[in-house]
Amino acid sequence: MDGIFKRIALIFKIFIIIAIAAIMKVAYVQFINPTEVSASDIAYREEVIEATRGDILSSDGRPLAMSVPYYEIRMDCLAPNKDTFEKYVDALSRKLSEFFGNKSAAQYKSQLLKARRDTLRYERIGNRLVDYSELEQIRQFPILKLGVNRGGLIVNQKNRRNNPYGRLAYRTIGFINTQGVGVGIEGTCDYYLKGTPGRQIVQRVLGGEWIPVNGAESVPPKDGYDIQTTLDIEIQEVAENALKKQLLKDAGIEGATALVMEVETGAIRAIVNMKKDGRGGFDESYNYAIGSASEPGSVFKLVSLVCMLEDGYVTLDTPVNTENGMWRHAGHVYTDTHPIGTVTVAKALEQSSNVAFAKLIYEHYADNESAFVDRIQNMKVGERFNLDIQGEARAVIYSPEDKMWSSSTITSMAIGYAVLVTPLHLLTFYNAIANDGRMMKPYFIENYRQNGETVKKFKPVEVSGAICSKNTARTARAALRGVVKNGTGRGTDSPNFEIAGKTGTSRISFGGKYGYEKNGYRRYQASFAGFFPANDPKYSAIVVLYSGETKGNFYGATWALPAFREIAEYIYSTSPEWKRELDGSMAVAQDAPSFSTGRADEQRTVLSELEIAGKKNAMASIAKGGWIKIKADSSHSLVAERYEIESDSLADVTGMGLKDALYILENQGFKVKFNGYGRVAEQKPAPGSSIKRGATVNLILENYETE
Structure with missing residues (x-):
């Protein structure tokens, strides 16, 4: 009997020692050396969700700089069940190989099999980001078309900055460099443009990746403000072209600038800065x-x-x-x-x-x-x-x-x-x-x-x-x-x-x-x-040109004055206040105002200010979000229609403003060129055409407003 009690006492002592050791370990980690817990020991964390950066707009609302969404493709390789994965992994591998072109079908299959075997739930797919139209194609691939829970498709949105008008006013519009330092409007207004990031809870899975936790509470991001500038695109283009004509006349000119100001207000309607680059051309690189x-x-x-x-x-x-x-x-x-x-x-x-x-x-x-x-x-x-x-x-x-x-x-x-x-x-x-x-x-x-x-x-x-x-x-x-x-x-x-x-x-x-x-x-x-x-x-206005080293003369009357005159003549000939009265009749305004296709939230803002028949029904349709087309019916009452963007054909952007048209077409994977100003009056190829990704769509813009 004594032996039994001795063994029980020994076991009890061992438990006491283990308990004391555990308590000491916890105390050590928490109070003496808390940093000893490594990142790999943490299963959950809060992750920032990027906000969409606001657009920089011209004086009439056309985009000078905008954020275009691209998407990173990931896959939860454990989401598909065993039968589905084994049945369609070959077909998925072929599709991925054809689409991305960076690996053979066999290599993609090997990657997917290994990821599933290693229980990876956040495997990177492809070698690049994809645009919206490409994402829609990927959503139809075998296995992935089953969605997040059954197919394992995970999509992460990344935004890229795009300047639709190229280098026009680029030094003034500015940029944020890789170190996060900004210049121009991008730098000055960064706080307002960048918006407020959101937050979500993510979980660490096997393989070290972090994935969002389904059902966990999250805070959505608040997108940045759009910044509407005083810049007039037409005056800006004319000023730039007028300067370029002078710059190209003499290889010894090092740079030039032109500014146009509205007398009554001080608003800058154009600002051009051209500096000679290393290739002998000129670029908006110095203010x-x-x-x-x-x-x-x-x-x-x-x-x-x-x-x-x-x-x-x-x-x-x-x-x-x-x-x-x-x-x-x-x-x-x-x-x-x-x-x-x-x-x-x-x-x-x-x-x-x-x-x-x-x-x-x-x-x-x-x-x-x-x-x-x-x-x-x-x-x-x-x-x-x-x-x-x-x-x-x-x-x-x-x-x-x-x-x-x-x-x-x-x-x-x-x-x-x-x-x-x-x-x-x-x-x-x-x-x-x-x-x-x-x-x-x-x-x-x-x-x-x-x-x-x-x-x-x-x-x-x-x-x-x-x-x-x-x-x-x-x-x-x-x-x-x-x-x-x-x-x-x-x-x-x-x-x-x-x-x-x-x-x-x-x-x-x-x-x-x-x-x-x-x-x-x-x-x-x-x-x-x-x-x-x-x-x-x-x-x-002021025009200034800067010469390089020369033994000749360089007079303002010879070099700056012709560019000034060209700018002034354009403004005078196109400004409504100086236009001669047109003879003949003009189209009368319709009883109902003219609307176009656009984002629901922006259509809602405009419509809310009007008192017109059919407003209530139109507002109800807009409340559902997405893209909306508003028009007047035969009784001049407003009717709102849903506008659906097909992924396999060229979208119809006629009647849209340039900002919305660029957003849709570039998300479909097309390059865009445009002429004129106002709304899209014509597009080539025609809406509904089947054209390859990367093809160029030409837009003709016209001003629909009547004087």
């Missing part, structure tokens, strides 16, 4: 317009003129002796291209006399140099605008207290040297003169949108205080009109309207010991800034 501050040259003479007009020192009729085209001051020689004798201030601006403006500024401000600098500062010439896109360069305007100041600084500033400003700074000043002295803050973003509804709208902002009196602004406009009519800008005018502006040519410093000349070579900046129509300005 000259807002990121490059340089000595502007003669276009800055307008600033000097406005200072003197506002301070009451001169009128346009004040005479000035140009010293036969050469004037020495403080060790510097100021020269003109040709002597013009004694002329009026107006004539001096028309002929862009360096001597005249250097002498005038010295005469009136030499005893109080700070007054000249203060006047420039008060006119907001070097204002930091805190733009709604990144990359704004700082203007440099020296004052007498600066170490860089010398006895010749004030006379150099008078003609656009010893001062650094960007093309946008200059344009904003010219725009203020066109706007009776009211300076408008330049802006690139109109609003944030979600599901077609405006979330936040940005209004024009006037920079505090007028930069000058209305009388001064109008006098300056008359002087700029004289430049185009009688001076260095002569020949710019269109037969239909008048332009006012100023040419500019400046040397670009080499820096260091070389100054403005290096071994006989120089670099130039040629520009033209102005506005139109001169008598009632609606748009202002």
